[in-house]
Structures are given as structure tokens and as C-alpha cells.
Amino acid sequence: MPKVKVYVTLKPGILDPQGATVAKALKSLGFRDVEDVRIGKFIELYMSDVEEDEIPQQVEEMCRKLLANPVIENYSFEIEK
């Protein structure tokens, strides 16, 4: 079954309060070398009965329609066979 790994990240410049909180928590745990943290989503899709060459187009559409908010997020994906 083909597996697709989708990475959704906030665009540069978009505030990431969750990341800022994690950066602060890491520093207070003693990890003083951490400068910045950005938190995104890592989505694994398992697909069946699909022509392999249709996957990129389908996943692109899924990202635009549901998985990412293209106004504030970037996305990329990798297909594993």
C-alpha cells in the first residue's frame, strides 16, 4: 500500500505561539542552545487502489483542500512505495 508523508509547516513570518512555548520550556529544562522552535504537522496517508502516477496530483489537491491552510501554511510531501 503506497504511503505518503505530508509535512505542513507555518509560513515564515507567521507567529507560532506553540513553538515559542516549547522553546521557552526547552530553555528552562537547560537546553540553552535552542534558538527557535516551529511546530508543524506530519501526516501519514495510506492509499490503496490508486495508480501510482495519480498520487502526486491527488495529494496536492488534498493539501490545498483540507490538510493545509495555504494562506498561512506551506506543505510538501514524499511518496513511499
Next chain:
Amino acid sequence: MPKVKVYVTLKPGILDPQGATVAKALKSLGFRDVEDVRIGKFIELYMSDVEEDEIPQQVEEMCRKLLANPVIENYSFEIEK
């Protein structure tokens, strides 16, 4: 500034209601080939003033202490120079 990409995923067998909801939504949008969806975290760490060979050990410790819950989640990471 070295950048570390951390992937946090739910262990196999752990229920993922968020993933199940996304799978259902994708199907109702017409993506009928989607069998299963698992949602994890994609964390980007920007580090400074750190010896490169210390990074793996530090990130491993960050994952165990804060970024992942080792009871229900797996983690892996990649270091970009």
C-alpha cells in the same frame, strides 16, 4: 545555524481520532483511495552555539523529556547543517 527536524508519530496500535476524522473528511471530499491517516508532529529546532557532535544527544534528550510522550509516541530526527 544548525536545524533539526523532529518527527513525532503515534505508536502503531494507539488510536488516532484526529487521523480518523481527517480520513473520513478526505473520503467525503471524494478521495476514495485513502485507507488510513495518522497525524503526528513535525518540529523544527534551530540551534546555535552548539558543538555539532553534541546535537544528537541533546535532541534525543529533548524528545524524551518534552517533545514526545515515549509511552504512546515514537520519534526520529534529522540534522541539517
